[in-house]
Amino acid sequence: MREVAIIGAGMTKFGRSDLSLIEIMSEAAIRALEDAALGDQKVDSVYVANMGAARLNRQTAIASALVDQLNLFPAMAEAVENGPASGASAFKNGFQAIASGMADVVLVTGGERMREVNNLEATDFVASMSHPQAEYIYGVTLPALAGMFTRLYMDRYGVTAKHLALVAIKNHANALKNPYAHIHQAITIEGILTAPEAVVNNPYIADPLRLYDCCPVSDGAAALVLTTREIAEKLGKPIVKVGGIGQATDTHAVHERPDPTELTAVKIAAQKAFQMAGIGPQDIDVAELHDAFTILEIAESEEAGFFPKGEGHNALEQGVTSLGGKLPINPSGGLKAKGHPVGATGVAQLVELTWQLRGAAGDRQVEGAKNAFACNFGGFGNNVVTTVLMREE
């Protein structure tokens, strides 16, 4: 298997865009291609991550459309749909194409234009990934699933509303340092939790989750250029190596799991990625976790092996996961504040980590970061892709 390196990274500002989906994705892809500075080297294959173009934007065959927009003929191209884990899934496909020798240069682009529809439609669209007979028909939405999960987690492990708020406050603060983030708004514990007005500022969405426990609905795109280690060296690019990728699945309906607070797919996917990379969670310097809801950052930090089960919230409270802490989590602002255009998210996590490993993350740089970890969480944990990236001197 050939070694694979990331040589180009780019993204759009997340938020609300007036551009079409293909234009948004093109913008990110052009930035990544410019960053890669391929010269005579051509893109052999294009993988496009997206979840909702057919429904939200009434467009299909978007990989072909992107190749056409970018004039990348005759590159191979296909779209990858794996719910909110589409981004990391597309990245995995790109990795496999290069590792196997099928392609030498791959462009991976993830994008979503969710704000073309209203919030009710967007919520229903996301809910369509739940189990159609066991969950969806009863009105279950993703916030509802996350609310039930959070309640169980609180009861069992002592997580409180304050811990959830601390995740949001940390990630909003990080996003202020990220020009690509959707939300540039500092928030305080007083404003979202303890002041009498907090009930209006931060209303309940799905008890115990409140507004600031949930990610926004975003438009945006992110892109990466992958190649072999040899080509990367020839191009004189800093080597950000794909150390490991892991993926695992779990039951579609959350209630069918023996213990719904166990995110088994996260645990298995992380173990696989670490095994492939030949390192462990203790070696990770920075992580991007899928905090579509604040509780997920805490739970994933435990399942990935960074903290013992039930202790993630303590590490958060002690500042371990803040910028400047021992293991900064979501320096980009995470899905919570950077935004969550679902198809783009997995790619955007890896764009952020590439910048971190290059030392190019600006004010949110994690000093000396060498090894990075990403968790891209599909469904409600029924399909999870994790990635380990490593900087080589």
Next chain:
Amino acid sequence: MSNVDELEALLRPPAMEMPPYPPKVITLASGEQMVVRQIDRDEVPTLLKAIAPLIWVERDFYDVVAARLFGELLAYKRYRVRDEYCLVGLIDGVLAGIVNGRAVNGDVGMSYHTITIRRGLRVGSHMFAAKMEYHMEYLNQKEVLIVAESPIGFRRWMIEYPLQKKYEVQHELGGVPSWTLTRDTYFKAKPRLVSGRRPVPPELLERAKTITLPGEETVKAQVLGEKGEGA
């Protein structure tokens, strides 16, 4: 009295005695303190400067709201609308939001507009709630007639309170079928939607005496979602 004064008196609508809206302070999600207070006619020109650039912003129907609000406040300043009032939200004296409305009679209020300058902190929600508080708790009216001109407004007022249809009454804003907030609905919604503390500490009130306008580019960037867009 000159003929001009006599004519002016004929042009002006009669005025009802309206109690003042006592200022209050609200802690926002950012931890910032927003003072909500009533303005008088002399302050209208300052507000018009903030509203004017938004007349050309199509996003979220800012253009319609800004154009109508401009006219309503100008009419208030020049005594061409009956029993109107206007409340502003100020963060460190900087304008964050404006609401206005009027009393149709002692029992019925007519909600006009809510415009948010500082987005992403539920300023619009707080300001609309202050407006309803004025109608229900200070004017002691039985109902307020309301319409929304944007989907955001519809979610904030019609769905969140929730309002009831009163389609048989055309609203003053374009003859759109009205919705109504009754006293019963208001007091049920009050614990989760109406907030703020009184009295306002003197130092905060002092800072809120003069309205400072954010720069035009800042205003446009905020309303276009380039800064602090809502979560």
